[in-house]
Amino acid sequence: MEKALKRVEAIVQGDPLDPATMIGAQASSEQLEKILPYMDIGKQEGAEVPIGGERNVLPGDLAGGYYVVAISIFAMPKIKHVVVRF
Incomplete structure (x- = not known):
């Protein structure tokens, strides 16, 4: 899991x-x-989200962009939950 988290953190x-x-x-x-x-x-609903999932405001000319911090989801909720169906 540590390798996966480091990889997500490195997303530019x-x-x-x-x-x-x-x-x-x-x-x-x-x-x-x-x-x-x-x-x-x-x-x-119980998803474990150790990284990301919130809005990300970048500097300079990109400050007005619609960025979301890259996410890593572990311990997915049950299939009936809304986030899985999204």
Whole structure:
């Protein structure tokens, strides 16, 4: 698990045109606002989320982007729970 967490922590968010970027922003504020509540629901339903799942505000020109901290989910809740079906 430690290796997986280190890998997720190393994910580089940023400008999708930058070759160093591994993950860009969500496409819209609507998409971001749909995703974030599901992260909270998952945690409430028992998902273990040691890294990520919250909004990430990047510096400079990217500050207004719709970024979510890359997540790593362990101990998934039961299949009936909302976050699994999302």
